[in-house]
Amino acid sequence: MRLHRIHLNPRCKEARRDLADPYQMHATLCRAFFPPETPCPQGSLLWRLEPETDVEGRPRVLIQSRETPDWSRIPVSAWLAQAEPGIDLVQKLALDALQAGQAFRFRLRANPCKTVLGKRQGLVHPEAQREWLARKGEQHGFALPESATPDYFDFMQSPEGRAYHDIRVSHEHMLKGSQHGGNAIRVYSALFEGRLTVTDPVRFRAALETGIGHGKVMGLGLLSVAPTSG
Incomplete structure (x- = not known):
């Protein structure tokens, strides 16, 4: 299990197309990983467009x-501006020695939702979003902090998004993609x-490997973590 970070060329027409359509981005990435x-x-790769640029x-x-x-x-050489060496996550995160009680900082772009009359609806209310993430934590072997230290609260403040006592939610929007047959995805x-x-090392490692929630083809579900002390 390796993590790769690449930088796209915004001057490339095909790169701009993929940045605007996550379904097409997934298709392009698959070309690099499979002949x-x-x-x-399905589930062979997870990906996420980061909010920051270089x-x-x-x-x-x-x-x-x-x-x-x-x-x-x-196929388009100008699409990729730079590809950094991959990181072995098993070694980097010491996943073979993962234990309950370990703390991590995390980032997750996901589809917080509920099912109503057989259709998924996005959760936009702050408390509903936090409760969704807490439920996913119970399912995938992790828990959110009960409280936060002052320096952590300061860290989570941001001019965009909303700050809660343990998480920050930002960059909320509707992703739109188009399948090859012309079907629209939202x-x-x-x-x-x-x-x-x-809380459960086995389930947590599985979440790192397979992702969380729906919409993985659209660039959702990748749980990336970094160890933290305190």
């Missing part, structure tokens, strides 16, 4: 997969950031 004659297996204004994308990418398979998206504590 043209091999369909991209110092040159180039969009950043994180991709997580067990497969090794070959960026030369992407998925509500929100970016969660904060701290969590591992």
